Amino acid sequence: MGQDTQSTRHRPVIALLSAAVLFFYWRIDPYGLPGPLFCWFRRLTGWYCPGCGSTRALHAMMHGDLRAVLAYNVLAPVALIGALILAWMSPRRLPRWFWVGALATAVVFGVVRNLFSVLAPPR
Numbered sequence: 001m002g003q004d005t006q007s008t009r010h011r012p013v014i015a016l017l018s019a020a021v022l023f024f025y026w027r028i029d030p031y032g033l034p035g036p037l038f039c040w041f042r043r044l045t046g047w048y049c050p051g052c053g054s055t056r057a058l059h060a061m062m063h064g065d066l067r068a069v070l071a072y073n074v075l076a077p078v079a080l081i082g083a084l085i086l087a088w089m090s091p092r093r094l095p096r097w098f099w100v101g102a103l104a105t106a107v108v109f110g111v112v113r114n115l116f117s118v119l120a121p122p123r
Contacts, residue, residue: 014087026062030055050075050110053121072121075109 041049053072060068061076069076082102085094113119 011087018087022062025055025058028059030059047114048110048120050106050113051079052113054079056121074119075105078105 039049039052041047042052051073054076057069057072057076058080060066060072061080085098109119
C-alpha cells in the first residue's frame with residue numbers, strides 16, 4: 001500500500017515532465033537533425049531499431065499529421081499508448097503478458113522493418 005501512495009505522489013511530477021517533453025517535440029523540428037546520429041544501434045549496425053523514426057513520428061503526431069507518423073514509425077502510436085499506461089499505472093501492477101507482448105512486438109517489428117523497406121523510416 002505504501003508504494004501506491006508513493007506512485008500517486010509522483011504523478012504530478014510525471015505529468016509535468018511529460019508535458020515538457022511533449023512541448024519540446026511540438027516545438028523542435030527534428031527534420032533537419034541528423035537522424036542516424038541519435039540511434040546508436042543504427043550507427044553501429046546500419047540496421048533500423050524498433051524506435052528509429054520515433055522522434056520525427058512524435059513531432060508529426062504533435063502536429064496531427066497521421067500519414068507522416070505512420071511513415072516514420074508505425075509503432076510510435078502504440079508505444080505512446082504504452083507509455084501513457086506506464087505513467088498511469090505502477091509497472092509492478094501490469095500483468096506479465098503486457099511485458100512479454102511489448103518485448104515480442106518490438107523484436108518482431110525490428111526484424112520485419114529491416115527485411116521490408118516499406119517499414120523503414122524515410123530519410
